[in-house]
Amino acid sequence: MLLWQKTMIGLARSESVTRRMQDSRYMARFARRFVGGRDGAEGLECAGALREHDLSASLFYLGEYVADPQKIETTRRVLGEVAQGLGKSGLDVHLSVDPTQLGAMISWEACRENVTALAREVAANAGTGRDVLMLDMEDSSVTQPTLDLYYHLRGEGLPAAVTVQGYLHRTPGDLVRLVADGAMVRLVKGAFAEPGNKAVTGRRDRDEAYRKAIVTLLSPEAREGGVYPVFGTHDHRMVAFAEHVAAANGWHRDQWEVEMLLGVRTAYQRELASRGVAVRLYLPFGRDWWPYSIRRVGENPRNLGFVFRSMFGRGE
Structure with a gap:
């Protein structure tokens, strides 16, 4: 779990990954699960x-x-x-x-x-x-x-x-x-x-x-x-x-x-x-929203499912 957490924290702190994800209309579905508004x-x-x-x-x-x-x-x-x-x-x-x-x-x-x-x-x-x-x-x-x-x-x-x-x-x-x-x-x-x-x-x-x-x-x-x-x-x-x-x-x-x-x-x-x-x-x-949301995945790998469902248009 320690390696998993470090990986997710690294993604959260990466400016290039953050820009890419926050510009994605598909990943915005992922954000809506954990974020209460823009x-x-x-x-x-x-x-x-x-x-x-x-x-x-x-x-x-x-x-x-x-x-x-x-x-x-x-x-x-x-x-x-x-x-x-x-x-x-x-x-x-x-x-x-x-x-x-x-x-x-x-x-x-x-x-x-x-x-x-x-x-x-x-x-x-x-x-x-x-x-x-x-x-x-x-x-x-x-x-x-x-x-x-x-x-x-x-x-x-x-x-x-x-x-x-x-x-x-x-x-x-x-x-x-x-x-x-x-x-x-x-x-x-x-x-x-x-x-x-x-x-x-x-x-x-x-x-x-x-x-x-x-x-x-x-x-x-x-x-x-x-x-x-x-x-x-x-x-x-x-x-x-x-x-x-x-x-x-x-x-x-x-x-x-x-x-x-x-x-x-x-x-x-x-x-x-x-x-x-x-x-x-x-x-x-x-x-x-990206750094916050991806840390939720770091805390619980099961949240990774929300990412994939969002990417393929099946976000909850």
């Missing part, structure tokens, strides 16, 4: 449609590892406009952002300024929902700076949350501090091709690390401290385990949620929502 208006429309099925959304503007100041400013402006649109629609003003979208490729100081401005937009448009700027977590080289960014936003009294990756060796220690901070934490298994000195690499070990992190985030201490856990997984075994631990430790259904990707296990998403589990979908929008 612009902010379409992303908002998709979020509104999800609400009709009792599903919430976290909107993400496509684009990563950006070093062009103009593109960085565009990202900040578009997400600010989406925050306003979410607020006016009565939807959760819930945005996800990669630090490398907002200046980290130039400097972390520039990133901090942009992320702080965006968090202020979220705060200004917040209603009564789960309104927050969620910091996505990228490869391990930016783990600590991203956590530092989260704590900076919290120190400014801004609505911030952060993603942690269960497979990293450092995660148990990071979770101890986040629990003490009463954080909103999105826990994912981890999908980057990290070396063994940074992360566990076997599937069984990854699952065990994820279960241990679930126990930490759903502990009685975390509940009493105001932690809001978000379990980013499509693994029904992990969701069932989280439900069991939450019930055993006195958590209510509105005190935690499951987050999944748009277009992945749609029937299961609706099943969970129908029985009262809070479900949020990671909803990307924008024109730079």
Whole structure:
């Protein structure tokens, strides 16, 4: 799996492959499965449609590892406009952002300024929902700076949350501090091709690390401290385990949620929502869809079938 992930990440970061794929009308069918729209208006429309099925959304503007100041400013402006649109629609003003979208490729100081401005937009448009700027977590080289960014936003009294990756060796220690901070934490298994000195690499070990992190985030201490856990997984075994631990430790259904990707296990998403589990979908929008979409294939080779069906005009 490590070689497969590296290959898909290589395709995601190739500018020539990205241009070729995004210019293909056939591959656009592939994108529509995982991407909620070409612009902010379409992303908002998709979020509104999800609400009709009792599903919430976290909107993400496509684009990563950006070093062009103009593109960085565009990202900040578009997400600010989406925050306003979410607020006016009565939807959760819930945005996800990669630090490398907002200046980290130039400097972390520039990133901090942009992320702080965006968090202020979220705060200004917040209603009564789960309104927050969620910091996505990228490869391990930016783990600590991203956590530092989260704590900076919290120190400014801004609505911030952060993603942690269960497979990293450092995660148990990071979770101890986040629990003490009463954080909103999105826990994912981890999908980057990290070396063994940074992360566990076997599937069984990854699952065990994820279960241990679930126990930490759903502990009685975390509940009493105001932690809001978000379990980013499509693994029904992990969701069932989280439900069991939450019930055993006195958590209510509105005190935690499951987050999944748009277009992945749609029937299961609706099943969970129908029985009262809070479900949020990671909803990307924008024109730079190839890097994001091909990484979904890297995370699960079965998604490769969607590519072939799209190429031959049978996209779902």
